[in-house]
Amino acid sequence: MLGTIDFSVQLRALRRLVGSLPRAGLLALAACIAMAGAAIAAALLIAPAPLSAQQGGASPEIRRTHMGVASCAGSTCHGHSVADGTPVRQDEVLRWQEESSPTGAHSRAYRVIREQRGQSIIRRMGLDDAGVRRECLGCHVAPGAAKLADGVDCEGCHGTSGGWLSTHYTVGASHARNVSQGMTDLVNPRVRANVCLDCHLSGDGQGQFIAHRIMAAGHPRVSFELDLFSALQAHHNEDADYVQRKGGKTNSMRMWSVGQAEAVKRSLTLFMQPALANEGLFPEFTFYDCHSCHRRIYDSDQAQVSALPNPGRPIPAGMPPYNDENMIMLLAAAKVAAPDLAAQFDARSKAFHAAMTRGRSETVQAAGALRQSADALSDRFAGTTFSRAQTFAMMETIASEAISARLTDYEGAVQSVMAVDTLLNGMVNQGMVSTAAAAGLRAQINQAYAAVREPNGFQPVAFRRALGGAVSSIRSLR
Incomplete structure (x- = not known):
């Protein structure tokens, strides 16, 4: 889980999309995004949950082959040190590893478990090493990954690459063909939403459900907004080549609207x-x-009820x-x-x-x-x-x-x-x-x-x- 964000930080982060944000705010956001996923997560080697997005037409055996970050990080692929490649930037791995930006939060997902806040949550929940593996790694490490330190790696979002890694860059390759071979179709807003929701809200796979008790232990509360989370994790430019390959630029209004609908469905x-x-x-x-329950309590005769009537919720006060x-x-x-x-x-x-x-x-x-x-x-x-x-x-x-x-x-x-x-x-x-x-x-x-x-x-x-x-x-x- 990488997206249950502290909202005082999340809001400042969204402002950077049109305005500006101090570097300290970005660092805080990155830490919170990376923290968000320790909620009752799936065991490390568990297969994708039933609610996860479909991953294309490759056979299940091939799709289960997790190739790892090193397979993407060649200097002529996604590991170039200068963002000037064709057709992609080629520095995507470096952006995934970026220490000072929210774009690097996925790579830090496992590390934050071992940092002070993660350790405090583990202590409050009474987890031993087996408990951490059972409760945390399903969202702080990509399912099927052999290297814990990689956190949520490339295949955590794009799908295990055994079926498409060797062909997705060849002559004649297209996004549609890549998807047919097992790449997750993140261009499709409904598919993308359900990939993200598994860890940003909750899933019904083993260990994916984010219960109240983990938030009581100190984990940021859950919330979901698809377009915002996508912008914070973008590792690419939507240039002319992207538009040609993917059939157009991302429509943020569509992404936001579909994200809201899919979040309601998932909940x-x-x-x-x-x-x-x-x-x-x-x-x-x-x-x-x-916050309907977490309100300040005053027992004096000067107390004033802070709750307001809500026309969308026809329920009695106090429920x-x-x-x-x-x-x-x-x-x-x-x-x-x-x-x-x-x-x-x-x-x-x-x-x-x-x-x-x-x-x-x-x-x-x-x-x-x-x-x-x-x-x-x-x-x-x-x-x-x-x-x-x-x-x-x-x-x-x-x-x-x-x-x-x-x-x-x-x-x-x-x-x-x-x-x-x-x-x-x-x-x-x-x-x-x-x-x-x-x-x-x-x-x-x-x-x-x-x-x-x-x-x-x-x-x-x-x-x-x-x-x-x-x-x-x-x-x-x-």
């Missing part, structure tokens, strides 16, 4: 499994909104709500890009929350219906180009009263400000908005970031004002 899929939904007598709290940060963002995207599906998704989301007040069987049934709606939205978004007008409309919808009224807790607020910045950056990448124009809005966007910088000081009403101000400024670009 509900895991919740529907009885063995994962409970921890002994207690519910498994990893599914619930952290822990399901973590719906991705549901809120998915509804905003649906209202713009799939209005014919939005009402059904909204109704099923509310029905899912309400079912929790009645019992497990009704809740699972409602979760299945909601998951079906999320899957339909994922399919729709995967085929949507997302125009300039649609992207502006999505940002305005996120800040609209219908959506912002649901931003009553920290998790949803964080997703919303990341979304606005991600969508704006996506328009810059697609040439829909100039870099200079976007940079001119940094002050307003930074105010929205500031409103969610400190989880314990989060104030929903103040945040909504800041978010609305940022979107109002962005509207001027239209």
